[in-house]
Amino acid sequence: xxxxxxxxxxxxxxxxxxxxxxxxxxxxxxxxxxxxxxxxxxxxxxxxxxxxxxxxxxxxxxxxxxxxxxxxxxxxxxxxxxxxxxxxxxxxxxxxxxxxxxxxxxxxxxxxxxxxxxxxxxxxxxxxxxxxxxxxxxxxxxxxxxxxxxxxxxxxxxxxxxxxxxxxxxxxxxxxxxxxxxxxxxxxxxxxxxxxxxxxxxxxxxxxxxxxxxxxxxxxxxxxxxxxxxxxxxxxxxxxxxxxxxxxxxxxxxxxxxxxxxxxxxxxxxxxxxxxxxxxxxxxxxxxxxxxxxxxxxxxxxxxxxxxxxxxxxxxxxxxxxxxxxxxxxxxxxxxxxxxxxxxxxxxxxxxxxxxxxxxx
Numbered sequence: 001x002x003x004x005x006x007x008x009x010x011x012x013x014x015x016x017x018x019x020x021x022x023x024x025x026x027x028x029x030x031x032x033x034x035x036x037x038x039x040x041x042x043x044x045x046x047x048x049x050x051x052x053x054x055x056x057x058x059x060x061x062x063x064x065x066x067x068x069x070x071x072x073x074x075x076x077x078x079x080x081x082x083x084x085x086x087x088x089x090x091x092x093x094x095x096x097x098x099x100x101x102x103x104x105x106x107x108x109x110x111x112x113x114x115x116x117x118x119x120x121x122x123x124x125x126x127x128x129x130x131x132x133x134x135x136x137x138x139x140x141x142x143x144x145x146x147x148x149x150x151x152x153x154x155x156x157x158x159x160x161x162x163x164x165x166x167x168x169x170x171x172x173x174x175x176x177x178x179x180x181x182x183x184x185x186x187x188x189x190x191x192x193x194x195x196x197x198x199x200x201x202x203x204x205x206x207x208x209x210x211x212x213x214x215x216x217x218x219x220x221x222x223x224x225x226x227x228x229x230x231x232x233x234x235x236x237x238x239x240x241x242x243x244x245x246x247x248x249x250x251x252x253x254x255x256x257x258x259x260x261x262x263x264x265x266x267x268x269x270x271x272x273x274x275x276x277x278x279x280x281x282x283x284x285x286x287x288x289x290x291x292x293x294x295x296x297x298x299x300x301x302x303x304x305x306x307x308x309x310x311x312x313x314x315x316x317x318x319x320x321x322x323x324x325x326x327x328x329x330x331x332x333x334x335x336x337x338x339x340x341x342x343x344x345x346x347x348x349x350x351x352x353x354x355x356x357x358x359x360x361x
Contacts, residue, residue: 051193065209091328098152102156180194227284
């Protein structure tokens, strides 16, 4: 009784505070599709076709202006071109940290499914399907920087998966293609799962301005770790996710890589008959990871003022060209790991819960 009263007093004083989730309930986006009670036709088996996290470690951008020359009656005004380049690299965490986050998340994902009676289909069994004929099996646990420029893609240790091919540069073809419902059909309508998590840490904005007597190029960096709702991709070839994120809907060749936990089953035409997709409506930001959250670099060229003379005059400018290739941004390692690990765990739990609820309907 004394313990209960003491706990109530501590809670009332604010010493015991409820833990805030990394992803609030209002941020989730849940899409559910269940035609003809497909779950009654699907065996209680799951093939985990994709399980990966992409951690941004580097991004670059540049802005420039062209030089200009203005001839007048008694002088020539020259404004030099400008160029500003910025490359921002993450420091404080490394591939072993990323690998541990993904390994633990995958173990949790499998454990939750098995605890509910689902059998996990192996890559070897899936590889015998007609769909995967001619595909290449990739061994997980080998973190790759070849799939998306500036990102490290991490898959679980001991987890194998299939891709169409691997280019000479190491880029996997088919890594970002959705083929899950066709594969479900080849697996006798078993469930096919995907879990993808994308963690950018910087957003670069490049701009330039030119007038008759002035030119300027600028690159700004906003630094903040976040779980991205979606970024754009380009035909599964090597890409910069950051560069395509702003305009991926404008090109018919671009696809959408979303942070999501998805289960599909059955196949009709090009669509699944069962689809439980848990994503997020907007990027989820994590505070307190970086002490430096903004960087700005500007290069300018401006005409100096001279009095008119009887001879042509070359007007010199300030500024010129500037290149900044390396900005290292240190993070709080523990907070970075906790935020990535915690948000993945919450999305996995929510995704499995929504999947089980849809099956029970």
